[in-house]
Amino acid sequence: MTVHGSFPGSRPRRLRVNPVMRRMVAETRLHPADLILPAFVREGISRPVPISTMPGVVQHTLDTLRKAAVEAASAGVSGIMLFGVPEEDKKDATGTAGTDPDGILQTGIRAVKEEVGDDLVVMSDLCLDEFTDHGHCGVLDDQGRVDNDATLERYAEMAQVQADAGTHVVGPSGMMDGQVGVVRDALDTIGREDVSILAYTAKYSSAFYGPFREAVGSSLKGDRKTYQQDPANARESLRELALDLEEGADMVMVKPALPYLDILARIAAEVDVPVAAYQISGEYAMVEAAAEKGWIDRDAAILETLTGVKRAGANMILTYWATEVAQKL
Helix, strand or coil, X not given: CCCECECCCCCHHHHHCCHHHHHHCCCCCCCHHHEEXXXXXXXXXXXXXXXXXXXXXXXXXXXXXXXXXXXXXXXXCCEEEEEEECCHHHCECCCHHHCCCCCHHHHXXXXXXXXXXXXXXXXXXXXXXXXXXXXXXXXXXXXXXXXXXXXXXXXXXXXXXXXXXXXXXXXXXXXXXXXXXXXXXXXXXXXXXXXXXXXXXXXXXXXXXXXXXXXXXXXXXXXXXXXXXCCCCCHHHHHHHHHXXXXXXXEEEEXXXXXXXXXXXXXXXXXXXXXXXXXXXXXXXXXXXXXXXXXXXXXXXXXXXXXXXXXXXXXEEECCCHHHHHHHC
């Protein structure tokens, strides 16, 4: 250590003396363009339905979904990720409502595209779990296990109907082996080379998905540990990453975000494609619940969590606070 006149000679606090100084030297900056809004559109409702475990988030009607899309675009949010919630009696073993051109997800995609055009990147969840009566992300075999390759056939069809509805980006989220390659082939077969794939590369089997199950009206019994990643594993995510890139992923994602910042940082250091992170329902609910009890400063906590995700390497963050934060930024 070099001493210049008095101890200590190095004073990092000089760069923290006031808000303008701190802003000037900040290494990480959040911007509205970093944000993507996940949104739920539900069939058969006449007004938005609040999600009890996610205060402030609703299952939208088509009309309120349109309004939410306009609000997000006006705030500078880059994208909206759509999830469809069908009527209960339309669920079946193979999730046919998910590939119905007039199903709720495809209808929602068309509604948003009609409302905002290309002012917002329209993304669609490509998975069967919302549409199956058993709640799993794929087709079951005669022993009740998720049949990987039979499920891929359903994903191919799903990709095509979502593309036909007008989505800019599909997000295959079921963690089936080979899903990115099959979806890319399916899109290219119908001449939709322009539709991008956001690969759910490292999607972990997490306790933090709980509120999401209410949000999509999930019928799941049991868990998804035979296809989602084990939280104990890190190297495995790099293997999944290599496979997704080889199969044609345009962007890659880590989900959840906060419990897996180490995975996010490792993946961000490995790739030259955009990296997304999904701040999921349980992460949202924890902050909202603690803030409601007065235990934390809500606004400060929201910004801190999002800054942490960005600092770890995410180019894009899916968050239920997207519009609110974009307006404040």
